[in-house]
Amino acid sequence: MAIKEVAAIAALTVEINEVYKQLSALVAVAVPSLVALPGCGILSAAKLLGESAGISRFGTEAQFARHAGIAPVPVWSGKSAGRHRLTRSGNRQLNAAVHRIALTQSRMPDSLGHAYYAKKRAEGKKSREAMRCLKRRLVRTIFHRLVTDHAARSHTEILVPGAAA
Numbered sequence: 001m002a003i004k005e006v007a008a009i010a011a012l013t014v015e016i017n018e019v020y021k022q023l024s025a026l027v028a029v030a031v032p033s034l035v036a037l038p039g040c041g042i043l044s045a046a047k048l049l050g051e052s053a054g055i056s057r058f059g060t061e062a063q064f065a066r067h068a069g070i071a072p073v074p075v076w077s078g079k080s081a082g083r084h085r086l087t088r089s090g091n092r093q094l095n096a097a098v099h100r101i102a103l104t105q106s107r108m109p110d111s112l113g114h115a116y117y118a119k120k121r122a123e124g125k126k127s128r129e130a131m132r133c134l135k136r137r138l139v140r141t142i143f144h145r146l147v148t149d150h151a152a153r154s155h156t157e158i159l160v161p162g163a164a165a
Helices: 002-030 042-052 061-068 092-106 112-122 127-164
Strands: 072-074 084-086
Touching: 002 042, 042 092, 042 127, 061 092, 061 127, 092 112, 092 127, 112 127
Parallel strands: none
Antiparallel strands: 072 084
16 A cells, blocks of 8 residues: 555656646746746746736736735824734735745745845834835835736737748
8 A cells, every 4th residue: 555655746747847847937037037037946936937827917016916915004092103014914925925926035045035034024024014015015026027018928929920931
């Protein structure tokens, strides 16, 4: 029984590795600048590309952030003015992908994300608040990279069909 399970695991591992290679090739062509972002791996880039469902449908990075559930929501009453939190609505898959990148960057000593996170902590923000700020800043970068890659793909698609004929 255990031998069959080990064989099944080995077969699935081979299949997973093949799918990962195919996905890597597709993502590297579709969103090369996003893959170049420190902390953003192939799977996170694929998730961001797929869950955004066409970046051109968002007019601004703020709309994209709102869709991802990363736009800050003001929460205060009485003496606690100036506090914000992340909304619990929005696309949770996009939010999770951005969170993974933010978490990775906050732990990479030589990254801009780490420096920004440390700066926010030095300003007196709690860990969650600093992470919220980093995620919002990353969404801005991700949005612009997705737009750039989309424009490059659109330009290439216009040129390639005539050459392929």
